[in-house]
Amino acid sequence: MITEIEFEKLISKNESSILDFKGEFYDFKKESNDLVTAKFVKDVISFCNTIRTETSYIIFGIQEIDNGGLEFKGMKEKVDDAILQDKIKDKVIPRPNFSFYTIKHKEKQFGILEFPIIRYEMPIVPAIKNLKGLEVGKVYYRNGTSNTEATAYDVIRINDWLKSLPEIREQNSLNDEVSKFIKELTKNEQKLSVIISDLFSLSKKYELEELRKFCLVEIQGIKSSNSEGAEYRIQKVFISWNKIEINPYAYLKPSISSLIKEIENNKEFFESKIVMHHPIIEIESSLDQLNSDPNSYGTMKTDAKELLDMEKAHDLYIYTFPDNINSLYRNIRQKAIDILMKI
Structure with a gap:
């Protein structure tokens, strides 16, 4: 370039x-x-x-x-x-x-x-x-x-x-490194945050601009309302202006399906497809929390300015369930593979 x-x-x-x-x-x-x-x-x-x-x-x-x-x-x-x-x-x-x-x-x-x-x-x-x-x-x-x-x-x-012309050993080396990362991603054994950190180093080493931008988004999160190119991060979630606490210590904990049904009937919530702006570390933290209890939910704080491009930064709360975060995590992994396959 x-x-x-x-x-x-x-x-x-x-x-x-x-x-x-x-x-x-x-x-x-x-x-x-x-x-x-x-x-x-x-x-x-x-x-x-x-x-x-x-x-x-x-x-x-x-x-x-x-x-x-x-x-x-x-x-x-x-x-x-x-x-x-x-x-x-x-x-x-x-x-x-x-x-x-x-x-x-x-x-x-x-x-x-x-x-x-x-x-x-x-x-x-x-x-x-x-x-x-x-x-x-x-x-x-x-x-x-x-x-x-x-x-x-x-x-x-x-x-x-x-x-x-001299043989392009560097290109052969790049192909070897790309193949190694694709194997790591498909094995699904190592955390994405670790792999993406290494991919960022690879992108700088070989000046791979698309991969570099992808890694920055995953490491830092999306910093602006312009989420062009981040369609793979879209999830259908529930949003509320108010932070609503559901007692996690209740004797009878509601199932995920009953909890979703209750939220759907609550006027303080609205359903929306949004681009998840959060960095990979935060996503993995939510994933660990949700997977430890299949009937739990996650709350991510954001604001109306960042999420909805409004003038004022009113607090907003995004409510997610295990399916949301698992789907998001799979999409990020697949996006990394897709980018590597084009190199």
């Missing part, structure tokens, strides 16, 4: 075999017969196969105009790197290494496709039919500012270049 200073240096350069400016992003929503996907796939193949000595880029939101200047339009679309990875994963071999992210410059957002230099076992080629402008098994690369089909001699040179 480049810095804003590096971005400014890039946009001062002319388009070339390792730099391309596009005014608009790929419009997959208006796609017909996979034409847009084919264009995207061809760009990725061509940039990855181009013989070079540095990382190459496609920058979206910048339009080259007739006089040779640039129009900085910016990019309005919100695009997830995972969508692009999914669009190409079964269409080419070997699988290319690239990333997509956005950067803000002069109050506008720009998209960046970044292609690092990677040693593949062979040039990347299309693996399926029916992609317009692409043939299965053909090699494409950047020749100047255009994507070009490689001749036999070109293929030999690209192969030789790939073989000359």
Whole structure:
């Protein structure tokens, strides 16, 4: 991921075999017969196969105009790197290494496709039919500012270049570490707070931005009313403005089902689907408490400003039951696995 200073240096350069400016992003929503996907796939193949000595880029939101200047339009679309990875994963071999992210410059957002230099076992080629402008098994690369089909001699040179690149031991090491963490997560033997702490170190070591953000949310909790991307933390709970105590020492303790029924009929409670903002340590503490007594419930204190985006921070109490916290904990574990599977 480049810095804003590096971005400014890039946009001062002319388009070339390792730099391309596009005014608009790929419009997959208006796609017909996979034409847009084919264009995207061809760009990725061509940039990855181009013989070079540095990382190459496609920058979206910048339009080259007739006089040779640039129009900085910016990019309005919100695009997830995972969508692009999914669009190409079964269409080419070997699988290319690239990333997509956005950067803000002069109050506008720009998209960046970044292609690092990677040693593949062979040039990347299309693996399926029916992609317009692409043939299965053909090699494409950047020749100047255009994507070009490689001749036999070109293929030999690209192969030789790939073989000359050093082996990426760090990437192999990353794959090993990711596999280790996936095994730990699926075994379900170690607390998530411990695994997530280690995953945070991994994210910093290899500059894995999506994993880093996920770990920060789980370690710190969600600090703002903007919970975009945290849908996996949504739970259906009961909320009340008042803290209501149910006597835990009563001779006959109510069952969970009877307690829920009583709460449903109590006007001081209302039911809502909310994003649970609490850090993983607090969730595990609630989980331990609830699992020690199957007929218990949990109370988490929050406020209306944080939870409902209201102006004043009136106290609110969230009432949870074992199913809520167990479901939330499972969702966090699965989210961690999902992110690791994309690396």
